[in-house]
Amino acid sequence: MTIQPRRPTIADVARAAGVSTSTASVVFSGKVNVAEATRRRVLDAAAELGYAGPDPRAASLRRGRSGIVGVVLSAHLRHAFLDPVTTAMMDGLTDALTDASAGLLLLRDDPQGDDPPPIAEAPVDAVVLIGCSARTRAAVETVRQRGLPVVVIEGAAGEGVPRVTLDNREASAAIARHLRDLGHERVAEITLPMEPARERGPVTPARLRAATVDVALDRLAGFREVFPDAPVVSAAGSLIDEGMIAARALLTDEAGKRLPDAERPTAIVAQSDLLAVGAMRAAEELGLRVPEDLSVVGFDGIAVDGLGDQRLTTIVQPAIEKGRAAGAQIARMLAGEPGESVHFTCRFREGTTMAPPAGR
Known part of the structure; x- marks a missing residue:
């Protein structure tokens, strides 16, 4: 049977350095100034014994x-x-x-x-x-x-x-007012997940009553201060693919064909920048130009790749x-x-x- 060598302790280091245990402890804590000669003697003794420092588990217990x-x-x-x-x-x-x-x-x-x-x-x-x-x-x-x-x-x-x-609600209301002032009347929103189950699909009154995610609810509340009857679809996560799925639901009919210009939204507000990028890609798939045919706004202010010459209009959060x-x-x-x-x-x-x- 192999006997494992005993791990050296601070007391061993103190004896080898010819100082008290408390002095050796102070050297390793770094909280009190110690004479350079003493500090060097303690560190040399520790190196010779293979002592790496106090066991953090012991400090945690104390x-x-x-x-x-x-x-x-x-x-x-x-x-x-x-x-x-x-x-x-x-x-x-x-x-x-x-x-x-x-x-x-x-x-x-x-x-x-x-x-x-x-x-x-x-x-x-x-x-x-x-x-x-x-x-x-x-x-x-x-x-x-x-x-x-x-x-x-x-x-x-x-x-x-x-x-x-x-200020999720206030920021969302401000961007919605900006769209209204530009002349947009048919505006839709893509929300973050609204409940732990992360259900994807239209946000109905029943779903809204059962929703528990404060961020999504606050941003939606701000948006609906300006567009109270606007269509809203929730995503299953803050992901580009989820933004594409949600935007298709807002821009196409049941057969997957693009809605007529008079029926589809002229702007989409997304509750995250990744969802907004997904909405832009869905619009491109359908032959819609951003922003000429569809305005898209995000939320977060992150660096997003893959937009070419476009710069996403967004709300920047710290x-x-x-x-x-x-x-x-x-x-x-x-x-x-x-x-x-x-x-x-x-x-x-x-x-x-x-x-x-x-x-x-």
């Missing part, structure tokens, strides 16, 4: 923390990370948590029968929710009873939970800043300070995909 922040996503990871907005928010979140030396555990808000959501029992120090379904909202109460900090990005998890919010704000509030709460809600606003970015309707 603090009573795991060093992990749970991030709950509302979509499959393969879909979530195809969305540039999600990846930008994750970049900002990671940046803000660097000083807290926290790792991220990605979890999905995925119903599995009657089982509790994964976040209810995850070994984490804090939780960031990207959106918040009714099901996850119930689980958050369990998390809060454990005394863990919780922050929600664009959603509501109940009283006292700090939120990172965006995705990285939203992630940073969530991480900053988590870091504050982990340090014992109260968390605060943070609100961001969007800005309009004019491109080449919006124009007055034909004949104006």
Whole structure:
């Protein structure tokens, strides 16, 4: 039987360097200045013994923390990370948590029968929710009873939970008014998924009553302030292919033929830039020119490839800043300070995909 050598400890390093254990610990923590000669002696002893530094698991046990922040996503990871907005928010979140030396555990808000959501029992120090379904909202109460900090990005998890919010409704209403002022009367919208099941198809009053995704609902509410009776189709995800499917449903009849000019929308508002690109591709398939025959507007302000000379008209949101704000509030709460809600606003970015309707 092979006996594994004992892992050297900080006490071994201290003895070899001829200093106290506390002095050796201070050298590795870097939190207190130590004489250069002493620091060098401790590091040389550590190198000779093969000591790489304190075991982070021991530090976690002393603090009573795991060093992990749970991030709950509302979509499959393969879909979530195809969305540039999600990846930008994750970049900002990671940046803000660097000083807290926290790792991220990605979890999905995925119903599995009657089982509790994964976040209810995850070994984490804090939780960031990207959106918040009714099901996850119930689980958050369990998390809060454990005394863990919780922050929600664009959603509501109940009283006292700090939120990172965006003026989705106001921005959507503003772009709808812009289209109306250009002379558009027949305008349609393609929404993000409106419920965890991510159903695709026309948004009926019954579906609207059952919808739970705040971002999609807020953007739709702003749009319908201006076009209350406009046709609306929901996509199953923020993907170019989904935008193509939804736009075909708005621009063609049941046989798949292009609707007559007098019947089809003259503009489509998409709740994401990827959906807007899909709508542009569907229009091109049908022989429609953008913006001469069909104006298309997006939401997000991401960099989109494959548009040629076109520049998408869109609403730009501060995705990285939203992630940073969530991480900053988590870091504050982990340090014992109260968390605060943070609100961001969007800005309009004019491109080449919006124009007055034909004949104006």
